[in-house]
Amino acid sequence: MKIKKRYIMPGALKRPQIRQSPKYLTIHSTGNAKSTAQNEHDWLMNPTNNRQASFHIVVDEKEAIACIPFNEVAYHAGDGQGNGNRASIGMEICESGDRQKTLANAAKLAAFILGEYGWNANKMVQHNHWSGKDCPRILRNQSYIKNKMNWAYFVSLVKKELAELQKQKLTIALPEGRQFTVMAINDNGSNYVQLRPVLEALGYKVAWQKNRISIGK
Ligand SMILES: [Zn+2]
Structure with a gap:
């Protein structure tokens, strides 16, 4: 437009x-x-x-x-x-x-x-x-x-x-120096991110069952 x-x-x-x-x-x-x-x-x-x-x-x-x-x-x-x-x-x-x-x-x-x-x-x-x-x-x-x-x-x-x-790249820096980037939505100063990419970047396997998330190594 x-x-x-x-x-x-x-x-x-x-x-x-x-x-x-x-x-x-x-x-x-x-x-x-x-x-x-x-x-x-x-x-x-x-x-x-x-x-x-x-x-x-x-x-x-x-x-x-x-x-x-x-x-x-x-x-x-x-x-x-x-x-x-x-x-x-x-x-x-x-x-x-x-x-x-x-x-x-x-x-x-x-x-x-x-x-x-x-x-x-x-x-x-x-x-x-x-x-x-x-x-x-x-x-x-x-x-x-x-x-x-x-x-x-x-x-x-x-x-x-x-x-x-409001989607933007958010960098998450870990204590050991490694860092990774996820997409975030900023609403009134709060950043909302999807859990799965964060947990997977931390090395976990993620499975969802209705309202329950199971995290495995
Ligand atoms: Zn009017």
């Missing part, structure tokens, strides 16, 4: 250039069954659009377009001066095109943003969290949900993507 940076011109209604330190990622759906990411970007730039409403980034089945820098306020959460508008990144998911592709892209993008800020998936909230609006409707509202692709499904996609991003 391509991520384009196409920042809109500063202005009081969309991009007031108020600084923010984001603490949350807020998920929206566009509420428009046909618009693409490019259409949504262009609507922010349209001189006839005089609503005080904007977002930071929008994603569809083929690309993402960043419209406002994440360290500036955008008006997307409907909570006035609350943390939705003043301390969160607004991400719009398009309703057009192939839903599965779009949600896969949205999950990659959400995980990328969460990872950049060192957040876990609990920092990702629905627009509904701030104002009670039925948004993101494509993930909340039964009449828009295709093939069980609801909020829980989306969160599971994001967690998977986040785990991929």
Whole structure:
């Protein structure tokens, strides 16, 4: 997926250039069954659009377009001066095109943003969290949900993507000087590793029976 940076011109209604330190990622759906990411970007730039409403980034089945820098306020959460508008990144998911592709892209993008800020998936909230609006409707509202692709499904996609991003090589050094490397997932400062490669590197044979691990030499 391509991520384009196409920042809109500063202005009081969309991009007031108020600084923010984001603490949350807020998920929206566009509420428009046909618009693409490019259409949504262009609507922010349209001189006839005089609503005080904007977002930071929008994603569809083929690309993402960043419209406002994440360290500036955008008006997307409907909570006035609350943390939705003043301390969160607004991400719009398009309703057009192939839903599965779009949600896969949205999950990659959400995980990328969460990872950049060192957040876990609990920092990702629905627009509904701030104002009670039925948004993101494509993930909340039964009449828009295709093939069980609801909020829980989306969160599971994001967690998977986040785990991929957080995979890293962890070196384990033994007292006798020997060392070996395993793959680890870092989540909030804790490293999670698979037991088998560690035990096998230590020279054990490993057998699993349900919840029991038998270790032999
Ligand atoms: Zn919304």
